[in-house]
Amino acid sequence: MKTSTLLSFTLVLFVACKKDKKIAPEIKSPVTTAIIAASTDTIPDKSGFKIKLYQDSTTYDETCIIFKRSSSPDYVFSEDAPHLDGFGHVSLANISQDGTDLSISCIPYVPGMNIGLDIHTKSSGLFFLKISGEYSMPVDKQIWLKDNYKKDSVDLRSETCSFEIDEADPNTFGKKRFVLIIK
Structure with missing residues (x-):
């Protein structure tokens, strides 16, 4: 794979994740859920x-x-x-x-x-x-x-x-x- 193609692919992934869009079913931005979880429940289970x-x-x-x-x-x-x-x-x-x-x-x-x-x-x-x-x-x-x-x-x-x-x-x-x- 050429360097320019790899850079373009990385840029597309970065921009898509920043906008919290799905790239594929298994890739999406985890930032939102991590912040919500930390703000609502900060005591460990059990x-x-x-x-x-x-x-x-x-x-x-x-x-x-x-x-x-x-x-x-x-x-x-x-x-x-x-x-x-x-x-x-x-x-x-x-x-x-x-x-x-x-x-x-x-x-x-x-x-x-x-x-x-x-x-x-x-x-x-x-x-x-x-x-x-x-x-x-x-x-x-x-x-x-x-x-x-x-x-x-x-x-x-x-x-x-x-x-x-x-x-x-x-x-x-x-x-x-x-x-x-x-x-």
Whole structure:
């Protein structure tokens, strides 16, 4: 092949790819998809964390959130574990996008995403929320706990949240008080 023909062919490929046109079924510009993927999901698959609700060393419950790009934010029978109410003194679940209480949820990461928490106890008192385990979570990701009752937020990666539950005041527990914000 002559040098001028090779240069012409290379120039055609370069110009076509810059315009994001297909040259052949197997050749197209990958730049657009790489940028979109990086801006929406920057947490590796199978990374995640556990949140623990506790009153003391023997009274606690946990919920787990696992990030997976191909998962649905809604409850999926084959991926998620629904929360089963037991006889424990405390109960903690994360809430799927369709409103299902889950003990374990697999969800795709979206920057700034919100994950509701459902908290119940058998009595009033002082309780705590903390991260009890992290699995391959990037260090630059923040996990904030927003308290809608106290109108306050806590960075759970650096602090434990303490709060009061008053069984006479339904605003101090349930599905509307706490939200996790992952960014």
